[in-house]
Amino acid sequence: MSILVWTWTLVSITFFLYIAIALYARSTSTSDFYAADRSLHPILNGMATGADWMSAASFLSMAGLISFMGRDGSMYLMGWTGGYVLLAMLVAPYLRKYGRYTVPEFIGDRYCSQFAKLLAVLCAILISFTYIAGQMRGVGIVFSRFLEVPINTGVVIGMFVVFFYAVIGGMKGITYTQVAQYCILIVAYMIPAVFISIMLTGNPVPFFGIGSSISPEGASMLGDSSAQGRHLLAVLNDLHTDLGFAEFTSGVRPKIDVLFVVIALMLGTAGLPHVIIRFFTVPRIRDARASAGWALIFIVLLYASAPAVAVFARTNFITSIHEVPYEQAPDWFKSGEQTGLIAWVDKNGDGRIQYGPGAAIVGKPKQTGHTGAFGQQLVKNIHTDNANEIYVDRDIIVLANPEIAALPNWVVALVAAGGLAAAMSTAAGLLLVIASAISHDLIKGVLMPSISETGELLWARCAAAGAVVVAGLFGIFPLGFVAQVVAFAFGLAASSFFPVIVMGIFSKRVNVYGAFSGMLAGILFTTIYIGYFTLFNPAANTPDNWWFGISPEGIGSVGMLINFSLLILVSRFTPAPPIDIQEKVKNLRYPVDRDRGETRISSKARRIY
């Protein structure tokens, strides 16, 4: 079967599977809809969290990012995993004990203020929409690359499927689909990784393959017999130095910036509402702690393979194109040209491909529709004056992997299904945050406190449906700056939610004045800094203009520090919160007091697993 037939078959099967699961596990109560009736096993919840967490960007772009950034790319790896340690120790068990459905609800109750709650609702919705826009676009892009349909049609198909299982299934349906989606995406990621690892180093485990030495087969694949027996990373470093790049294992980004980005991503992770609410779905406190661990294991499985994939692909990329005549370029190179992921401009007219540092052309390739003397796709872009002749999009690394490893067509199809699974599972988790922020916090919490459970459930479904449509529109009409403001979601979460949640648990003294001024200052500072460098004055976005050398991606850490300082300082000089709130905070600190006959955190918490 051809790749296209395989892809359509596999994608259709997975879509039917998701819908079937959602129908089977549909929600019938608000507890189902918001928290899957708090009945999930921690391992199951960990898996669902993994799928929820790993987005289209993690699946398609992460390895490519590391491939082209070298060691600097590791800031994403550490940043996007380290947050789970904070979640497990500082956030998840305590919010689970608190026993409500949403993050704004906790903030509103802890600081006994409707204003703080509304501010939190606003942040939750803003963060989730920023994040979700990229996911729907991701669905469209996978469709257009693998299934040859226009991006917009892809977005609409994706919308229908997500609509179906998020609106009907609620948290319960989403969780079980996410478990299926995790399995699909991890298999799709690991198969090419394992095979390439075997081909290059003879070691079937990619984590270890990256540190192994090159096998005889690997040396012949790279076309360099002297590489045999040398460490893969050393060979890649030599290739890099020969071409004029910095060594792969060295970094070029300023240390201070890397540090602040890592911290912003870690703390942002621990403050993202769609991650936090996943811990509300388990029956016990100890399960909430354990599911953070399981989630991290499932995530690290993919994230620790990413540098391996990056190194394998990078080595193979350089050796198979540099100084190679265009006619002999590999197939993935030519199909990459068709989809605009790769462009070759023969600057010196020798018919051979030269690769080196710097951009080969200005901007993304715009094809003229004609082919040049060697059969290459010509582009309209202005050539730069360096020796590099290659434009390459980082997504090619994951997309071309199965082809590089000469794997059968169904593996390519599986990668497509995996990319879709990653994008849709994240989208669904975010939709739920938006739905619950509207139906539970806004409608039930503020506007119509006396609404019945059926009424609230209806509102929740309507809100989810509305959010799908808005997200789809973002996917069809992408705002130019969406890609740049994904960092914003993390910066915003780190500078708004993280401090008020953690201090709300660990300090009895912090009060509404501190929380309000801290959140507001943190958000404003972060928004203005990111907004200035990405929207209003993108030309100024260079290290020389950054404050203390901190990029917009890392500025959330500074916003977080501002929030923390104001929260503590202002609370100090204003009255302490009411005694009953202080008692409640004390209550969060232990699971149950058996001396008082408590054996479970709430009478409704059941163990079904």
Place this chain on the structure above:
Amino acid sequence: MDREQQLHSYWKKTLTYIFILLSIWFTVSCLFGVIFVEQLDRFSLFGFPLGFWFANQGSLFIFCLLIFIYVRLMNRLDQKYDVYED
């Protein structure tokens, strides 16, 4: 010791655990993986420069380990102070 004090010392123990584990968390990622990465790169581990390994894989594996150590410690502590759930 009355119950109030017991719960207080349970909380103190919890904070100690969190402090120790998060110090390790900070050391392997921010210190080993970012700040002292070049100094560590002089050593090598299974073909990796050590700092590069911490940044790309080591810290991730240690994060997982830290959470499971925390889960174990807390489950024991819950039993000891009689605050465990059924």
